[in-house]
Amino acid sequence: MIQVRKLNKSFGELHVLKDIDFHVSESEVVVLIGASGSGKSTLLRCLNFLEMKNSGDVLIQDKEIDPRKEDLNKVRQKVGMVFQHFNLFPHKTVIGNVLEAPMQVKGLSRAEAEKAGKALLEKVGLADKANDYPSRLSGGQKQRVAIARALAMKPEIMLFDEPTSALDPELVGEVLQTMKQLAQEGMTMIVVTHEMGFAREVADRVVYMHDGKIVETGPPAELFDHPKEERTKAFLSSIL
Numbered sequence: 001m002i003q004v005r006k007l008n009k010s011f012g013e014l015h016v017l018k019d020i021d022f023h024v025s026e027s028e029v030v031v032l033i034g035a036s037g038s039g040k041s042t043l044l045r046c047l048n049f050l051e052m053k054n055s056g057d058v059l060i061q062d063k064e065i066d067p068r069k070e071d072l073n074k075v076r077q078k079v080g081m082v083f084q085h086f087n088l089f090p091h092k093t094v095i096g097n098v099l100e101a102p103m104q105v106k107g108l109s110r111a112e113a114e115k116a117g118k119a120l121l122e123k124v125g126l127a128d129k130a131n132d133y134p135s136r137l138s139g140g141q142k143q144r145v146a147i148a149r150a151l152a153m154k155p156e157i158m159l160f161d162e163p164t165s166a167l168d169p170e171l172v173g174e175v176l177q178t179m180k181q182l183a184q185e186g187m188t189m190i191v192v193t194h195e196m197g198f199a200r201e202v203a204d205r206v207v208y209m210h211d212g213k214i215v216e217t218g219p220p221a222e223l224f225d226h227p228k229e230e231r232t233k234a235f236l237s238s239i240l
């Protein structure tokens, strides 16, 4: 679904991603872990071209994406993203948030977009909040709206950047449950998270990053219980 070859990204003098080789297969759930500053967000942002790589290749569904030649809005439709801070439009209702992109970007009629949008709100358990404004919702509900909004573009892959890090602890579970359901339906996902329980239960593979490099990757049981690299061991013992 996504393949990355020798990806490098610098911000000025700061070399943030160093020869990253990485791939995600269809319906695979990959959890990306690593210390703050290791480059996780930058990697996700390079995958949907919110950041531009300096060198290397990004292939989506076997097609190399050249940002100078592609319509990046089209590419971004395939790659949905959910952020730590939900970034909902505050002046739009819940359903308005979900409708916006399908109508503006895909040119769907309001009726079409609304039908699909309501089904998505149903799926994330928020059908009854369709006409509320985001300010009336809890953080967990806002994040579920953000997930529905991303899904409204019918992406092929979903990227989650610490989707539960800004939530009160009692609200984390409902968002992880929504993500788990999505995984079970076969969505291809890359998830940056510190929720190791989620990683163990839902991930097919865990990727550990340190200082802009992928240090180790493996199934959760292997990587968490029998890490091979000293770096991975040190990181895991610092968080567990």
Ligand code: ADP
Pocket (backbone or CB within 6 Å): 011, 014, 016, 034, 035, 036, 037, 038, 039, 040, 041, 042, 043
């Ligand atoms: P992580 O998500 O793993 O915490 P990031 O990808 O956010 O790490 O950041 C990796 C490094 O890149 C950090 O040192 C960060 O300060 C730097 N960085 C990230 N975005 C920018 C930017 N837009 N400009 C300059 N430096 C950045």
Ligand code: MG
Pocket (backbone or CB within 6 Å): 040, 041, 042, 161
């Ligand atoms: Mg980050």
